Amino acid sequence: MADGDHPGRGLIVFQDVFFFHGGLQLDNARIDLPSVIAIRVWLGRNGGVDRAAALEELFKRKPGPTSVRLRLEAPRDFSILIDVEAKVRPDREFKAAIEQICGPECVEKVAG
Numbered sequence: 001m002a003d004g005d006h007p008g009r010g011l012i013v014f015q016d017v018f019f020f021h022g023g024l025q026l027d028n029a030r031i032d033l034p035s036v037i038a039i040r041v042w043l044g045r046n047g048g049v050d051r052a053a054a055l056e057e058l059f060k061r062k063p064g065p066t067s068v069r070l071r072l073e074a075p076r077d078f079s080i081l082i083d084v085e086a087k088v089r090p091d092r093e094f095k096a097a098i099e100q101i102c103g104p105e106c107v108e109k110v111a112g
Contacts, residue, residue: 035112037090038069038081041102054101056086062097064089069110 041051059068066088072080088094090107098107 033064033066033090033112034109035065036067036069036110037088038071038108038110039098039102040071040073040106040108043072043074051101055098058094058097058101059084059086059088062089062091062094063087066090066112071108 039055041055055070064087068084068086068088070082070084072082095107099105
């Protein structure tokens with residue numbers, strides 16, 4: 001028999017799941033986020049992407065409590081750290097979007 005023959009079989013509705021310790025609902029679960037992250041941006045490797053505009057749009061879309069530091073790097077030339085005013089929520093979605101813009105392993109937890 002296919003799962004389609006028995007509606008609801010094998011499905012979990014996450015809003016109904018409770019942590020048994022204290023009856024905490026998943027919606028109220030606390031996620032520890034870093035207080036500061038650094039994002040490495042390699043200069044000269046834009047691949048046709050306007051990184052500044054893409055980062056600005058992402059920062060507006062994912063506001064949160066974490067401060068952002070950009071690490072602008074030119075291979076074998078220089079590295080500059082810039083603290084930006086934006087504060088973000090660096091969750092999985094944010095990290096995936098940043099890696100699409102700046103490349104893999106470009107996010108580093110600096111503090112917290």
